[in-house]
Amino acid sequence: MKKRIVCLTLALMMTATQVVSVSASREDELREEQAATSAQLDATYAQIDQLYSAKQQLQDEINSLDANLVNVMVSIQTLEGDISNKEADIQQTQADLQKAQNAKDKQYAAMKQRIQYLYEKGGNEAWFQMMMSADNLSDLLTKAEYTQKMYDYDRHSLEKYANTITQVTNLGNQYQQEKAELEGMKQEYEAQSVDLQNQIDTKKANSADCDNEIAYAQEMANEYANLIQEQQAEIEQLEAERIAAEEEARRQAEAEAAAAAAAAAEEEAAQQEQEDQTVYDEDGNEVDASEAAENGDTVYDEDGNEVDPSQTTTETTTEDSGSSDVEYDEYGNVIDSDNTVDPDTVDTSSSSSSSSSSSSSGSGSSIVDYATQFVGNPYVWGGTSLTGGADCSGFTQSVYAQFGYSLPRTSYEQQNWGTEVSYADAQPGDLICYGGHVAIYMGNGQIVHASNSRDGIKISNNAAYRTILSVRRPS
CATH class of the missing domain: 1.10.287 (Helix Hairpins)
Incomplete structure (x- = not known):
């Protein structure tokens, strides 16, 4: 049961x-x-x-x-x-x-x-x-x-x-x-x-x-x-519905379990009441207590003590049904050696939830001497190689770099480099700046520069052959 x-x-x-x-x-x-x-x-x-x-x-x-x-x-x-x-x-x-x-x-x-x-x-x-x-x-x-x-x-x-x-x-x-x-x-x-x-x-x-x-x-x-x-x-709607369904299922399960436990207890009590107590007659033979009570026979228990057959059935029933050793689990089931519910074996949730987590000491004449040795080499726009080809600003940048001077890359930026002096005070090694072009002053009105793709790196005898915007001295 x-x-x-x-x-x-x-x-x-x-x-x-x-x-x-x-x-x-x-x-x-x-x-x-x-x-x-x-x-x-x-x-x-x-x-x-x-x-x-x-x-x-x-x-x-x-x-x-x-x-x-x-x-x-x-x-x-x-x-x-x-x-x-x-x-x-x-x-x-x-x-x-x-x-x-x-x-x-x-x-x-x-x-x-x-x-x-x-x-x-x-x-x-x-x-x-x-x-x-x-x-x-x-x-x-x-x-x-x-x-x-x-x-x-x-x-x-x-x-x-x-x-x-x-x-x-x-x-x-x-x-x-x-x-x-x-x-x-x-x-x-x-x-x-x-x-x-x-x-x-x-x-x-x-x-x-x-x-x-x-x-x-x-x-x-x-x-x-x-x-x-x-x-x-x-997700929130489904979660709310799931929680409500779980709560309703748990409530119904508890109510039905309680009702089933109560019904089972009543059934067991009724059966217990119907069971006959074992009693004996004066010759030691087992007789039915109910029949002995109806007939008015004298009966004895197993120890030989005289008992009232009508009282024996009632006491036995009361003793069995009123035992204080009976315990029930949370579902209304009787807990004993033959009927024990292990909570770990019962899945009470619908699904498991997921969880989530060079040196600068070169003189002007040294600069000129170094620069002129590349005369005749090609002009290459965007180039900085003194032998393989350079444009005007790449030529001056590479030459001055040999003496520890760091010039900007373009002719426009080089116009603001160093210290400005007048053309009248220009000395060998100074930087002559034109509009979009730069050259190295050699003295005596001469310049050495990467002129154009036709002439390459060359010496020009007239430094003022075009408008001079600025003269910059290395510093």
């Missing part, structure tokens, strides 16, 4: 557990889905952070390219001014050349006229007749000296004008060469400006792509966040 009560109780509890278990299974499934959605949301936010970083890097690069483009455009404007000045110098040189040529032609014509006059007057004997017509030796010497001076004057004048023409011609050629160099630099700067503008356009397009990707990722993040909220709301 006791085992049957236990089985009934366990069956009721298992039925309730199965009902709750369906809800718990869906709850666990939702929690797994929510964890996966949270992981996707975190990944999306990480992607947004990466896109913002990439966009910021692109913006920094665009700003840097814009600054470089402005500097290149300023250099182009400066070169255009220098070219214009050089054209004016060339025009002036051409005018001076024409003037010198006219003077030479005039002097030559006068000389020819004098020679022609002498020959027309006396032919081949003109000089002899002029000397013979002298009144005395003094007059002869005077005429001879005059003739020599006239000859020297004509020769000196012709040589002077010839030298002037040569100098003006050389100066014109120099101006033409300098103009060509300036125009070549202008073309290179214009090519740089086109390249910079293309880079800026490309990076702006990439930045726009980043904006589109950020917007899309933000939309996905919003959808994930909304989905997590919906999942959380459903």
Whole structure:
């Protein structure tokens, strides 16, 4: 009887557990889905952070390219001014050349006229007749000296004008060469400006792509966040329903167990009352107590004591049913050696809950001597190799670095390096800064510099061939 009560109780509890278990299974499934959605949301936010970083890097690069483009455009404007000045110098040189040529032609014509006059007057004997017509030796010497001076004057004048023409011609050629160099630099700067503008356009397009990707990722993040909220709301609803179902199942199980225990106790008491007490007659034979009571027979217990058969049945029943040694568990079952409920063997929950967690001592002449040994090496835009190729600022940076001086990389930054001095006070080893170009002053108006892709590293004899913006002395 006791085992049957236990089985009934366990069956009721298992039925309730199965009902709750369906809800718990869906709850666990939702929690797994929510964890996966949270992981996707975190990944999306990480992607947004990466896109913002990439966009910021692109913006920094665009700003840097814009600054470089402005500097290149300023250099182009400066070169255009220098070219214009050089054209004016060339025009002036051409005018001076024409003037010198006219003077030479005039002097030559006068000389020819004098020679022609002498020959027309006396032919081949003109000089002899002029000397013979002298009144005395003094007059002869005077005429001879005059003739020599006239000859020297004509020769000196012709040589002077010839030298002037040569100098003006050389100066014109120099101006033409300098103009060509300036125009070549202008073309290179214009090519740089086109390249910079293309880079800026490309990076702006990439930045726009980043904006589109950020917007899309933000939309996905919003959808994930909304989905997590919906999942959380459903989880909380299922959890509340599960708790309510568990509480209702527990209450019903306790009520049914208590009712079953009470019914079993009543049944056992009734059966106990119906059982006959073992008694004996005077001959020692076992007789039925109830029958003996009805017949009025005298009966004895197993010890030979006379007992009242009607009292024996009542006392036995009372003694058995009123035992103070009987205990009940929390489900109303009797606890004894044959019927013991182990709480560890009873699953009272629907599901288990989850838990979660070089030295600087070089002199200016040393710098010049070191720099000039690379004359003839190529010009490479963006390069810093003294042998393999360098641009103007890369050449100066690498040369000064050999003497412990750390120059910035670009010509625009080098214009603020060192100590500024006037061009009149320039010394060998000083840095000459032009618009978008730098050179090393050699003294006597000469510079050594990485000129352009055509001439490479070269020596120029006129440091002021273009506008000088600043002269910087190493310090």
